[in-house]
Amino acid sequence: MKEILLSTEKLSKSFSNGGTMQHVLKNIDLQLRKGDFTVIMGASGAGKSTLLYALSGMDTPTLGTITFGTHEISALSQDELAVFRREHCGFVFQQIYLINTMSVMDNVLAAGILVSKDKKALVAKAKELFAAVDISEATQKKFPTQISGGEAQRVGIVRALINSPEILFADEPTGALNSKTGLDVLDTLTKFNEQGQSVVMVTHDMRSARRGNRILYLKDGVILGECDLGTYVHGDSQRHEKLSAFLRDMGW
C-alpha cells in the first residue's frame, strides 16, 4: 500500500453567486497516494479545478478538512498557505503563467530561491531539469514571449519541479497547446512520474487522462467513480478501452 500524501474529509466548497449559494464541492473524502499519477476528470462545471485549488492550498474549503501528511492545511492563513505551496507543491497551469518580464531561467530561479538558499545547487538543478525537458541554454536566456507555447509549458514544468515538490498539480497542462507540443508535455509529466514524482492532473482530454494510473470522475461536486488503470505503458490499447468503458459508465 502506497503512503498517503494528502487526504480530505467531508471537503465542501460553496460560492455565493448573486445571493444564492452554489455548492461546487460536496463532502468529498479523498486520499492521494505517493507516486500516483492521479487524474481528475469530469464535465465542465463539475468542480475539477475547484478541487485542485483546494487540494493545493490555492483556495480554502468552506467545510471539511484537508490534511497533508500530519498537518491540516485547511486551517492555515493565506501566508501560511503560501509557505505550504512553495515547500510542498508544484504547479503547471493551462495558461502556463510565466512572468513575462523575467527570463526563462529567472522564472525558475525566482521560485527556487524562495525555498533554497543554495543558489549554486539550485542553478545546477535547474539546468539538469532544463536538459531533461529539452530546453537549450540559449532558450534559458530568452523571455517567455520569445519562446513557443510548448517550450513555455516545459519551462512551467521545470519551475514546478525546481523545489522537488511532494505533489505536482497540473491544471489542464495541454489545454493551450497544439497536439504535438501537448504530447511532449504529457511525455515529460509521465517521465517525472515514472521517476517517483506524485502528480495530480485535471483534464477533460482522454489522451491526457490515459497517462494517469488513477482516474477520479467528478460530477456535480462529488466523486462519482474511480478507475485504476495501473502503470502507464506506451501503446497499451487495453488501457484505452478500460478508460473508455469507465467514462461511459460515468456518463461521459
Place this chain on the structure above:
Amino acid sequence: MRKCFLIARSNLRKSKGQTAAILVLVLLAALMLNLWLMLSTDYKANFERYHDQLNAEHVTLSVDGDSEELQNSLAQMLQRDSRTADYRLDSCMHMTGALPYNGGEMSSWFVFLEKQAALTRSIGQIEIVEEGACSSGVYLPMLYKTDDIAIGEPFEISIGNHKETYTVCGFFNSVMMGSHNCVLTQIVLTADKYAALQAAGYAPQATLCSVRLNDPSDALSYEADMKSAVSEQYPNITMVSNCYQIVSQSRYISQMICSGIVSAMAFFVLLIALVVIGSNIINYIQVNLKNLGALKAVGYTARQLIGALLVQFLGLALLAAIVGVGLSYLVFPTVNGIMIAQTGIPYAMRFLPLPLGITLAVLGGTVALAVVLASRRIRKIEPIVALRSGIQTHNFKRNHVPLETAKAPLQLALALKTTLSGIKHNVTVCITMLVLSLVVVFSGLMTENVIADMEPFLNLIVGETADSCISVQADAEDAFLRAANADSRVEKIYLYSSLNVSHAGGAELMATLCDDFAKVNNQDTVFEGRFPKYDNEIAIAAKYAEENGLAIGDEIEITANGKQEPYLICGFTQISNNLGRDCLFTRAGYERLGTLTSTSYYINLTSGTDIDAFNLAMKEQFKDSVNTTINIDTTISGSASVYVSLMTIIVIAILALSAIIIVFALYLLVRAMLNNKLRDYGIMKALGFTTRQLILQTAASFMPATILSAAVGLTVCACIINPLTALFLRGIGIVKCTFTVPVGFIIIAGICLVLFAFATVCLLSLKIRKIAPRALLAEE
C-alpha cells in the same frame, strides 16, 4: 464626439481611485496657480487702487520748521518742477520715536497731525476705520491694532526722548504713512492732545509736503531732486521722506514672499500632475492594449481613441481647476490675514475673471499637451497585432539583474528588476522627489535661519544689530562717548548713523556712517570688496550698482547739503532696509558733504545688562542732549516677528502640501504598477510568495529612484538654495544670501523623506492582500 464620451465614461468608471488622485493633484495646482495670480495681479494692484481712492501722495517730505518763508520756498520749488501735478503743505510736528508692536517695539519717524487737519487734507487722505466715543486721544494706523492697543485703552508712545500716554480713540488707514515700512508713520491727535504736544515741545514743528506727480514712476528721482534742492537752500535741515515706489514695494514684501513661494509650488504641483497623467496614460495603453485593438478593429480611429482620453483628462482637469479656483477663494482670506499684518492695506476680495481664465487656460493647455504626447502610441497600434497581444510592452534587449548571478537577496533582486524595467515610473518618482527635496531644503534653511534662530535672517535683512542705539546731539557727543567708554556695562560702542544722500543723476540713497567699520557686528554686510576705510570711499548696494551699471573701482558723485563730491566704490552691500538703495561711508567720508547735527551710536552691552535700564540711565545723565534711545532687541523682535510668523506658516503649509503631493503621486504610481503587475503578483502568490514579501518587493522597487533622486536633489538643492533664495529676495535688495545650510537637518529630512515614501508605498500596496491566486486561475 459621442463615441469619445462613451469611452471616456467607461474609462472613468474603471479607474475611480486614479481619477480621484489626479483630481486632487490638478485641484491643488489650480488652487495655487489661481492664488498666485490673485496675489501677483489684484492684490498688488490693490495698493494702486487704494492709493487713488485716498488721493495719496507720490512723494512725501517732512521738513523741519513751518515758517511762512520756508513754506513759500517749498511751494516755489514744487511749482517749478514740471513733474508736479498737485501738492499741498501742512503744518505738523515730527520726531523719531517708538511704539509697542508685536510684543516688541517699532521705531519710525512720526508725523503728528491734528485730527481735523488730517481729515481735511485733499492729498494723502486718511480713512478712519474704527472710532470710539472718546474725544481726547490718539488715532493710530490700523496696522498697529492689537489686543493690547484697542479703542479706549491707554497707549504709551515714545516721542524722541519722552514718553507720552494717550487714550486710543480710533484707527485709520493711510497709504503712504500707515506702516513702519513707509519710513514715515502718521499719528493723528485730537486737537487738545495736539496742542499739548506742541506746548511740551517734544516734537519740533514741521512742514509736511504731499506731492502728486503727473507720472508716478518719476517719484524716486523727484524725491532725490527735491531733497537735494531743499538741502541746497537749507543746509543741515532735518527732513525725512518717502516715495511711491519704495512704499509700494516695502509694504508688499510679504506679498512678494508669499506669491513667490505659491507660484513655485503651483508650477511644481502642475509638473507632477502632468507627469503622473502622462504616466497613467502610458500605463492605460499597456494594460488595455487588447481593448484598444478591439476598438480599432470595430472601426474606431486613433483620433477618436485619443479624443476619448482628451475628453477624460481635460474634463477632469477643468472640473478640478474650477473647484481649485473656488477653494483658492476660500483660502485667500486666511492668506490675506497673514499678509495684512505686514502690508496694513485692507483688501476686499472680489471675483477675478482674469486669474480664472489664465488658470483654466494653463491647466487645460498643459493637460491637453500631456495627453496628446503620452497617447501618441495609440496611432501605432495595429488591431490584429494588439488583439494577439503581439505588441511587447517590455524591453527584452536586456535581462536586468539575472537571478543566476545576482548577489542581492531574492526580494531585492526582484525589486531591482521591477525598478530597471519601469523607467517611466522612475522618472515620475525622480521629478516628485526633486521637487520635494527643494521644499525640504528650503524649509530647513528657513527653520534654521529664520524660525529657530532669527539672527542670520536679521543680519541679512536688517544689516547691523546691537543691543542699544542712542542718538545724541553733536555738541554732547564727546561727553557721551567718554561716559559710555567708562561704563563697565558697555562692551563696544561705535558710530552707526543713518541719513540720506543722493547719487548725482541717480536715486536717493540711505547712507550709513561708521567711525570704524571693523567694529560693526555684522561683517557680512559688505559681501564683495570691503568696507570704506578712507574718506573718498563708498560701499553701495549691489542691487543699485547692478541697476546702474556700477562696478567696484568706479567713481560716483554723491550730493548732500548742497554739496557734491566724488567717491570711489570699494565694496557692495546688501541691506534690505531701503530695498537695495543704500550706501556706507566713513564718518570722515560723509563730512566732506556736511557735518552731523546728531549722531547715533550702536552699543553692545555686557551679558546680563538690562538694556532699558542702561538707556534710561544715559537719558537721565544727558537729558535733552539724547534725542532717542532704542532697545534694538525689542524693536527687532517687534518687526521681525511678522516675518518669522509668516515664514513659520509658509514652512508648515509647504511641508503639509508636499506630504499630500507625495502620497497622491505615489498612490497613482502604485495603482498603475499593481494594475500592470496583477497577473505577475497572482503567479507569484501561486508559487508561494507571501503578501508581505510582495508588498516589500513593491516598496523596495521604488527605493532606488527615491533614494537616488532624494540624494541628488538634496545635494543640488543644498548647493543652490542660497543663490535661489537671493534671487527670491532680490526685490528687497538681497543679491547674495549666506544662510547656513543645515546639513544635519537635510540628511535627517532626506532619510525621513525616503522612509515616508517607503511607508506610503507599503500602505498603498496593501491591495496586494486582495490578490488571490485562485482568481488568477479562475479568470481563464
